[in-house]
Amino acid sequence: MDSFESITDFINSELRFQDEAGLLRSLFPLEGSQRGVVKTNGKPLVDFSSNDYLGIADHPALIEGAKKAMEKWGAGARASRLMSGDLEIHHSLESAIAILKGKEAGLLFGSGYLANTGIIPALCGRNDVIYSDRLNHASIVDGVLLSRARFFRFRHNDLNHLEDLLKSHRSQYRRALIVIESVYSMDGDLALVSEILELKGRYGAILMIDEAHATGVFGAKGEGIVSQAEAEAVDVILGTFGKAMGGYGAFVALSNQMRQFLLNRARTFIFSTALPPAIIGANLAAVKLLEEEPERRSRVCELASELRRALNEDMGLNTPSESQIVPVMVGDSRSALSLAESLRDAGFFVKAIRPPTVPESTARIRLSVTANHSLKDVRQLLEALSDGI
């Protein structure tokens, strides 16, 4: 028995290893977070790290929506949707999503992570093949692994590579799934949706697009990157409520037939408690705000465009971003941590993003612009960045 490694020794050595590589992660609870300003150690910092892109997480309409739904339906949903947890408000939210995205139907999931890890294994199994962009989010990667399908990761946004892989392998498998994001979560660049749609058609593939970071920010109505005209041809469009929509949970927009299939086959839908009424009330209010307060969307886009312009043109930093997610590439994890710290000293809350969230040697500061920011915030952040680099 003595020769076995103890769990304490194992954990100690793993944590030491992560620490030495500058990769240790820790939690620091905030003392407050309101209108884009967080409070930590008694100090207010302008938050450039949140995904609350429209700045509505503390909007009175969301809070009121949550309160009303909780008063009417209670704190919890009591069961999964297929048991007694299926409430009318879940269906109202699904209908609102279907209209927003231009699809026949919507289906809710507990979170984006649960949606990806439930849907991908429902669509593909051992005899199938999955083509996944190399920069896809961890929840997509985990969904692919859970499916047990053969999978290929194509070089990020490289359609020639994707087509080469389709040409070489597609015919050996029953079903093929192509899965991409529309705004990439760590690089902030955009997918080539119409070109991918063309490949999907030519090679008889299923197409799933994760619009977690596009929903609410892109599109005339906040529908995302996938236009209503393109939506018809995309089999599954995923979005989350925890980012631009200021709440929590996730949805997919799909055909009625696909909805019926997934609610029978996606294990993370079937075997998990329905989202609670309060969050559904908040999410419903958020969908309404997309229409009522479109200026939030234009503000984020204008501020992000100024931030990207200044980084590229004035500072020569070459960010890959085409969206409100604007990475400042650093490379080494320790240098990214110290840049984040110097920005915090200057009054900005930002996080260093390190492997395995991003590929080796591509540690970065991930700036995210929100409607809570002002042009002054962006200019001051740029100044602090040029002092810190």
Ligand SMILES: Cc1ncc(COP(=O)(O)O)c(C=O)c1O
């Ligand atoms: C592209 C993408 N998909 C899915 C998720 C997971 O969504 P959730 O936070 O709702 O689990 C994220 C979260 O960051 C993401 O970036």
